[in-house]
Amino acid sequence: MSTTDRTHDLVVWGATGVAGRLVAEHLTDRYTPAQLSLALGGRDERRLEKLASTLTSSQSGWEEIPIEVGDATDPDSLHALADRTEVVCTTVGPYTRYGTPLVEACLATGTDYCDLTGEVTWVREMIDRYHEEAVDAGVRIVHSCGFDSxxxxxxxxxxxxxxxxxxxxxxxxxxxxxxxxxxxxxxxxxxxxxxxxxxxxxxxxxxxxxxxxxxxxxxxxxxxxxxxxxxxxxxxxxxxxxxxxxxxxxxxxxxxxxxxxxxxxxxxxxxxxxxxxxxxxxxxxxxxxxxxxxxxxxxxxxxxxxxxxxxxxxxxxxxxxxxxxxxxxxxxxxxxxxxxxxxxxxxxxxxxxxxxxxxxPGYGATAIMLGEAAMCLVREEVDSPLEGGILTPASGIGEPLADRLRHAxxxxxxxxxxxxxx
Missing domain, CATH: 3.30.360 (Dihydrodipicolinate Reductase; domain 2)
Structure with missing residues (x-):
């Protein structure tokens, strides 16, 4: 479990990809630095810095957005990233290939997690391998927070x-x-x-x-x-x-x-x-x-x-x-x-x-849905009897998500x- 102070409320992992960029744009357009401590994560430092520069020049109030450099195949870098944030919001797929180490890092550091996967076979694997561990750790791993599902x-x-x-x-x-x-x-x-x-x-x-x-x-x-x-x-x-x-x-x-x-x-x-x-x-x-x-x-x-x-x-x-x-x-x-x-x-x-x-639906709307699901986790706006586990949007977040989507x-x-x- 994490023993450090969390530097960020939320890290958008895969921020320079198509979906990740849209999530970052939505969050910086809708929220201010006073409302959200946001970081952009990925493996290419140059592209992350370019995206951060673009967002800070186009979104009012965002003077600086920190970046977190890591590798989806390097557990140590993922552990360090997860240890510095309250919530990881990831768009890096295919999750069958790149998702499991980040789930493991979040479980190890007590970090909540959401994604947009529709890979039902991988979700089944995460349930069988990690649901009980997530329950015991009190960590919410919320899959399928986009158009799926x-x-x-x-x-x-x-x-x-x-x-x-x-x-x-x-x-x-x-x-x-x-x-x-x-x-x-x-x-x-x-x-x-x-x-x-x-x-x-x-x-x-x-x-x-x-x-x-x-x-x-x-x-x-x-x-x-x-x-x-x-x-x-x-x-x-x-x-x-x-x-x-x-x-x-x-x-x-x-x-x-x-x-x-x-x-x-x-x-x-x-x-x-x-x-x-x-x-x-x-x-x-x-x-x-x-x-x-x-x-x-x-x-x-x-x-x-x-x-x-x-x-x-x-x-x-x-x-x-x-x-x-x-x-x-x-x-x-x-x-x-x-x-x-x-x-x-x-x-x-x-x-x-x-x-x-x-x-x-798969990008513009999904960016809003995933971003607002992450905000529910950041703000602990959750109406659920479940404090941890491999969860769904309805069971892991519940009706507060509907309110955020309406406002968005x-x-x-x-x-x-x-x-x-x-």
Missing amino acids: IPADLATLLVQSFAREEFGASCDLVRLYLEDGRGGVSGGTASSIVDVFRAASTDPIARQTLRNPYSLAPRGERDGVDPGAQTLPTMDPLRAVWTAPSPMAVVNERVVRRSNALLDYPWGREFECTEVVPVGGGPGGLVGASAITAGLGLATAAMAVGPIREGVRRFVFPDPGEGPTREQIETGYFTLRALGRGTAIDGPFVVEGRISADRD GLVVEVGEWDGHRA
Whole structure:
């Protein structure tokens, strides 16, 4: 554990990468040095100094931003970095390759941690190796604090909290609808996707993680009634529209189920969660849902084949360090809607939640979500019975994150569903 005074409130690790730079820009734009002691971390001192100079010249009030130089493969440098800060916010992926030493450093120094990983196989590894150690150390390791999986996880939490408060009962089913969106992809995200498929092709535990809907639940609790992700075009039971499988369901659904388990099943052990893409009604909706389903199936099958996967990585995906343009980030958007169905003493009810943003979901919006999740940890704005562990946004931070996201410009709403939206 740390025996030193903490120099920083927060270090953005990987600050010169596409996502890390956006997080640093958001934090320095929204907060002042009097509100946040911030440092920029990475392995390239020259690039860090250049970024610090750019931020101090463009953001009012920031006259100096310290830098922390380290190496994701050097445990000693990571330990020293973690020992000097209260919270580490990391964007350095693929986490399967570069994430574990930093988690270990944070556990050793008693430093809270958040990231934006969607690498469900790596999260499963961190749970199995370090959850109990993090509980004992009182360290919050909060994974998936970006587009994977704050909208899905937080929207579910808000819907369930509203249902319990207004109707005295939890929702037995939550349907998550990825309604619309536009955004780009970076080389780092592409590498993470490739690493997940590569792990599944060689590691039986990774394959089991992707097959089992409860694979992120605590040990001994990795089964249940939920059948898992939708695989075929389906007429939605709540909205009467055709839906297709969501490409993000493999991560988001498992994160939501882990939240329920970590919070000691406030939504019940028979709770079901499914994320889908709504398309529309009638024959046209069926055709559209079928096309999305077929495209996703072909992409998944192709990525499971080694030579095709490596070819896509080399010739289709962006190179490491490349990402969407500033215009693409600022003109992107997304909306995720959650409908929760339950039954109270007075009869059935449906609750609606919505989280949306007017910028690229994977970068512009993710930078806000990750940055505000980190601020919740820095300020200890946490509504959770859990003081440590390998946690999710809903179980590790909770509803205070919704307040910060609203104040940062995202739309975060919850209420009783009027049943009129198609």
